[in-house]
Amino acid sequence: MAPASQVFIAVIGAGGVGKCFLSQLELLSKRRPTPTLALAYIATSKKALYSGDYAPIAIDHALSALASSTQQPLAPPQLADFLAAAPAPVVVVDNTSSQEVADAYPLFLRRGLHVVTPNKKAFSGSYALWRDIFAASAASGAKVYHESSVGAGLPVISTLKDLVETGDEVTRIEGVFSGTLSFLFNSFAPAAGGGGGGGSKWSAEVTKAKELGYTEPDPRDDLNGLDVARKLTILARLAGLAVESPASFPVQSLIPRELESAASGDEFLRRLPEFDAQMEEIKAAAEAKGKVVRFVGSIDVATKQVRVGLEEFDRSHPIAALQGSDNIISFYTKRYGSHPLIIQGAGAGGEVTAMGVTSDLLKVLSQIS
Ligand SMILES: NC(=O)c1ccc[n+]([C@@H]2O[C@H](COP(=O)([O-])OP(=O)(O)OC[C@H]3O[C@@H](n4cnc5c(N)ncnc54)[C@H](OP(=O)(O)O)[C@@H]3O)[C@@H](O)[C@H]2O)c1
Numbered sequence: 001m002a003p004a005s006q007v008f009i010a011v012i013g014a015g016g017v018g019k020c021f022l023s024q025l026e027l028l029s030k031r032r033p034t035p036t037l038a039l040a041y042i043a044t045s046k047k048a049l050y051s052g053d054y055a056p057i058a059i060d061h062a063l064s065a066l067a068s069s070t071q072q073p074l075a076p077p078q079l080a081d082f083l084a085a086a087p088a089p090v091v092v093v094d095n096t097s098s099q100e101v102a103d104a105y106p107l108f109l110r111r112g113l114h115v116v117t118p119n120k121k122a123f124s125g126s127y128a129l130w131r132d133i134f135a136a137s138a139a140s141g142a143k144v145y146h147e148s149s150v151g152a153g154l155p156v157i158s159t160l161k162d163l164v165e166t167g168d169e170v171t172r173i174e175g176v177f178s179g180t181l182s183f184l185f186n187s188f189a190p191a192a193g194g195g196g197g198g199g200s201k202w203s204a205e206v207t208k209a210k211e212l213g214y215t216e217p218d219p220r221d222d223l224n225g226l227d228v229a230r231k232l233t234i235l236a237r238l239a240g241l242a243v244e245s246p247a248s249f250p251v252q253s254l255i256p257r258e259l260e261s262a263a264s265g266d267e268f269l270r271r272l273p274e275f276d277a278q279m280e281e282i283k284a285a286a287e288a289k290g291k292v293v294r295f296v297g298s299i300d301v302a303t304k305q306v307r308v309g310l311e312e313f314d315r316s317h318p319i320a321a322l323q324g325s326d327n328i329i330s331f332y333t334k335r336y337g338s339h340p341l342i343i344q345g346a347g348a349g350g351e352v353t354a355m356g357v358t359s360d361l362l363k364v365l366s367q368i369s
Contacts (some may be wrong), residue, residue, distance in 0.1 A: 005368045007036070020352065023354075048072060050071065079106065096118055098121070118149055118356060119146070120149045149234055152347050157234070160173070168334055174299075174333040175327065182347070184205050241304055327347025
């Protein structure tokens with residue numbers, strides 16, 4: 001196939017990540033004039049902007065033009081029809097967390113549309129969807145990349161793929177995969193706190209994290225461990241384990257059972273102090289052994305064990321010494337021996353997440369132009 005001189009970009013989702021992606025796309029289109037990157041479609045859940053003749057939308061004015069648009073978003077089948085008829089290759093950039101959009105990847109790929117996304121839903125849902133996505137990609141040749149679905153812009157997925165594809169044997173993957181839970185435990189049980197603990201009461205730390213904007217609007221969406229379980233599902237599958245779903249392995253929830261049914265996030269936070277003693281006990285048990293407690297995910301490839309929950313670490317362990325809301329991911333492999341390959345840094349934030357999406361776009365471009 002001749003290299004493409006023009007590539008159409010369709011952006012679904014223009015929130016925190018989508019906005020940053022658009023500014024990175026604008027820079028990229030200026031810095032890299034060939035192929036021409038033409039924005040052909042942009043949508044949120046309520047509005048869309050596109051032209052029947054694929055006339056490019058000015059990237060620098062796309063958000064204001066979208067805000068004043070009266071066009072409705074196209075449902076995935078109609079969007080696939082519209083984009084598949086475009087006179088040049090198309091990359092769909094899904095910057096939503098929508099299951100409906102994720103479910104359409106096999107359709108997009110079958111129709112020859114490339115997909116790049118930070119959306120975890122497609123890769124951590126049912127194993128059938130995972131298989132459909134990669135079967136559709138293999139059949140049509142359309143590419144699919146999702147670097148930012150784990151660790152935001154950190155090169156976690158590309159590194160794991162490189163390890164596997166170059167024939168290394170990944171034996172164990174372990175890490176802190178949630179910026180929110182990283183922040184909470186680094187504050188609640190600091191490694192530098194000596195034997196005296198340090199850190200405030202658990203409920204005070206959760207309230208502080210929410211005030212600083214580190215948690216979801218309802219902190220239970222972080223504390224239930226599901227987001228970490230989704231990321232572990234993705235990595236386990238890439239490491240060769242046929243994990244059926246994020247519900248198919250043990251995931252420890254940090255929500256006290258009595259507060260699971262609290263009517264709102266605010267009510268949950270108001271009642272959380274009643275359960276501070278439980279977390280204090282867990283922290284003290286670790287401290288008595290000279291350790292600290294952290295919320296981690298781990299995959300033991302040989303025994304096919306995946307688990308998410310609290311674990312104790314020596315204060316000198318890289319996981320214990322993590323700072324702020326950083327993520328850390330350690331790959332233990334045959335080649336790396338007892339010293340794992342470690343990736344560490346910001347695992348959330350619009351700019352770094354969009355960087356992973358933009359670098360995925362570059363990977364697609366390098367293969368089609
Ligand atoms: N933010 C981070 O630090 C981070 C890190 C790693 C991965 N991610 C992932 O990146 C993705 C985007 O995150 P975000 O923080 O940018 O979320 P966000 O601020 O909530 O933005 C989501 C955007 O998607 C749109 N949207 C939702 N459903 C849609 C649909 N069915 N069709 C079209 N548009 C739809 C929303 O439109 P409305 O405004 O109209 O609802 C909004 O523009 C998520 O999958 C998230 O898990 C984010």
